[in-house]
């Protein structure tokens with residue numbers, strides 16, 4: 252398996268699977284070391300305060316079993332800092348290692364997966380895993396394709412945010428749509444004020460109630476539903492990103508599209524651009540005497556021009572598909588017998604992924620922005636530009 256690292260200078264590497272450790276339950280090993288998730292964060296500057304609590308706070312947003320809207324799987328997602336941090340919780344500049352043990356790896360659940368391990372679950376990555384890994388494919392809880400993997404990224408994102416904090420950059424994610432029920436437009440201030448005020452983390456508190464009632468209804472039918480998550484990055488300076496393959500919006504798209512169940516993404520006015528005339532779509536620049544900088548009257552571009560940040564809010568919308576595991580019989584294929592069959596799933600699941608996926612989106616955006624900040628600062632450091640361009 253390749254591609255387990257994201258970032259060029261600030262790099263986050265993850266390993267671990269949904270039920271890692273399930274096959275090593277052995278008295279000779281401390282149970283925290285049976286298996287789970289690991290994160291290695293490379294490129295953390297020295298002198299950054301990183302406490303287990305800071306990381307835990309982020310992981311707790313994503314962990315399952317918090318409300319009737321998510322999976323009852325009992326993973327507590329307790330994080331241990333393993334390396335890179337010394338006295339007074341300060342980083343040394345060495346790679347920061349994180350360990351998140353799997354604890355809910357009971358045989359009863361593993362055996363459930365074993366009972367239909369050759370039957371591909373519709374909407375899951377099992378057909379493609381058979382294609383790539385054959386008989387060795389991880390069949391328990393979707394392995395690396397499981398949403399469980401994303402806990403490790405959230406750990407990396409928490410460390411990225413600790414560095415971004417020193418630059419006054421904030422990244423916030425929230426839910427704005429569920430199963431066709433839409434929130435009104437949400438400003439950064441509204442998102443901050445109503446952050447996590449309900450189980451769905453939808454800052455439109457009235458619409459949130461409607462969405463939650465609908466998810467519960469869908470859940471009672473044995474089904475699941477999707478929605479839309481929005482992410483805002485505030486305080487990002489202009490000039491981050493490269494103009495060709497490493498456009499920062501392209502890197503952010505890479506990070507977000509690498510999260511399971513994300514099926515679409517747009518920046519600013521996104522797909523609405525198709526309906527706008529040029530004069531409507533263009534964000535008109537103006538000289539803002541208060542800040543002494545160029546600003547833009549609108550933000551249809553979502554904070555980018557030519558792949559480089561323009562100093563306005565980065566605004567991203569992502570489409571989240573309905574959770575693949577459903578309690579409705581579905582047609583599929585038994586891969587060992589190569590015959591059509593019907594699957595009646597029995598495992599635990601989230602009726603909507605939205606309440607747990609927004610922290611993962613936050614993490615990927617944080618990592619991408621910090622990495623671009625490093626590159627921009629390095630490039631500026633060796634560029635002989637008139638300092639007047641730093642002030643625009």
Ligand SMILES: Cc1cc2nc3c(=O)[nH]c(=O)nc-3n(C[C@H](O)[C@H](O)[C@H](O)COP(=O)(O)O)c2cc1C
Nearest residue numbers: 322375376396397398511512574575576600601607
């Ligand atoms: C945080 C998170 C939690 C997830 N939980 C579940 C789950 O409980 N049940 C499920 O069927 N899929 C879950 N998924 C989605 C699957 O991992 C994903 O849809 C599947 O691997 C197929 O990938 P694709 O949808 O990107 O094609 C979760 C994804 C994330 C990011």
